Amino acid sequence: MLEDLKALVELAKIDILARDLEAELKSAPKRLEELQNDVDRLEELLTAEQQQLEEATNLYQAQEEGIKEQNQALARSKSKSAKARTMREADAVEKEMEVIRRHLKERESERERLKEAIDRRGAVLEQHKKEFEQLVAIVQEEEKTTKTRLGELETQKNRVLAGRDEQLNKIASPLIKRYDRIRSKRGGIGVVKLNGDCCGGCHMILPPQQVNAVQRAETLEQCPRCQRFLFDPETLGKDDDQTSE
Numbered sequence: 135m136l137e138d139l140k141a142l143v144e145l146a147k148i149d150i151l152a153r154d155l156e157a158e159l160k161s162a163p164k165r166l167e168e169l170q171n172d173v174d175r176l177e178e179l180l181t182a183e184q185q186q187l188e189e190a191t192n193l194y195q196a197q198e199e200g201i202k203e204q205n206q207a208l209a210r211s212k213s214k215s216a217k218a219r220t221m222r223e224a225d226a227v228e229k230e231m232e233v234i235r236r237h238l239k240e241r242e243s244e245r246e247r248l249k250e251a252i253d254r255r256g257a258v259l260e261q262h263k264k265e266f267e268q269l270v271a272i273v274q275e276e277e278k279t280t281k282t283r284l285g286e287l288e289t290q291k292n293r294v295l296a297g298r299d300e301q302l303n304k305i306a307s308p309l310i311k312r313y314d315r316i317r318s319k320r321g322g323i324g325v326v327k328l329n330g331d332c333c334g335g336c337h338m339i340l341p342p343q344q345v346n347a348v349q350r351a352e353t354l355e356q357c358p359r360c361q362r363f364l365f366d367p368e369t370l371g372k373d374d375d376q377t378s379e
C-alpha cells in the first residue's frame with residue numbers, strides 16, 4: 135500500500151490523541167478557577183459582614199457614651215434638686231430630671247437592641263469564617279490534584295508528539311499542507327476509516343469504485359463531501375502488523 139497513506143494514518147492517530155490531551159489540559163484548571171471564584175466571593179461577603187459588625191460596635195460605643203453623659207446630667211440635676219429652695223425651683227428640676235430619665239431609657243433600649251444585633255452578627259461571622267477556612271482547604275487540595283494531573287497530561291502529550299516528526303518526514307510537504315487544511319476545517323480529523331461503503335467521518339455513501347480504490351490503497355482517496363482522506367483498516371492491518379492497535 136501507499137507509504138504516504140500509512141504515514142498519514144499514523145500522523146492522524148497522533149494528532150487526535152494530542153488534540154484530546156490538549157482539550158483536557160485546557161479544561162482541567164476550570165474547576166479550580168470556579169472554586170477560586172467562590173473563595174473570592176466569600177471573602178468579599180466576610181469583609182462586608184466584618185464592616186457591618188464594626189459599624190454596629192461603633193454605634194454601641196456611642197450609645198454607651200451618651201448614657202454616661204445622661205447619668206452625669208442626672209447626677210447634676212439631683213444635686214440641684216437637693217439645693218432647691220422654692221417649690222417652683224423643685225418642680226423645674228423635677229421636670230428636667232424626667233426628660234433626662236426618658237432620654238436615658240431610650241438610649242438604654244437602643245443599646246440593648248445593638249447588643250443583640252452585635253451578638254447575632256458576630257455568630258454569623260464566626261460561622262462564615264469557618265466555612266471560608268474549609269473552602270480554602272478544599273481549594274488547596276484541588277490545586278495539588280490539578281497540578282499533578284496537568285503534569286501527567288503534559289508528559290503524555292510530549293510522548294505522543296515525539297513520534298510526530300518521524301511521520302512528517304515520511305510525507306511530502308504539499309500533502310501535509312492538504313492534510314492540515316482538511317483537519318483545521320473538520321474538527322481536527324483529517325483521516326478517517328472506511329465504514330462499510332461509507333465515509334467514517336461524515337457517513338456519506340461512497341461510489342462503489344471509490345470503495346474499491348480505498349480497499350486497494352494504491353491511490354490517495356478523499357471523501358467527496360468532507361474531503362478527509364480515507365483508509366481501509368483491513369488493508370492497513372494486512373499490510374503492516376505494527377499499526378494494529
Ligand SMILES: [Zn+2]
Nearest residue numbers: 333336357360
Ligand atoms: Zn466524508
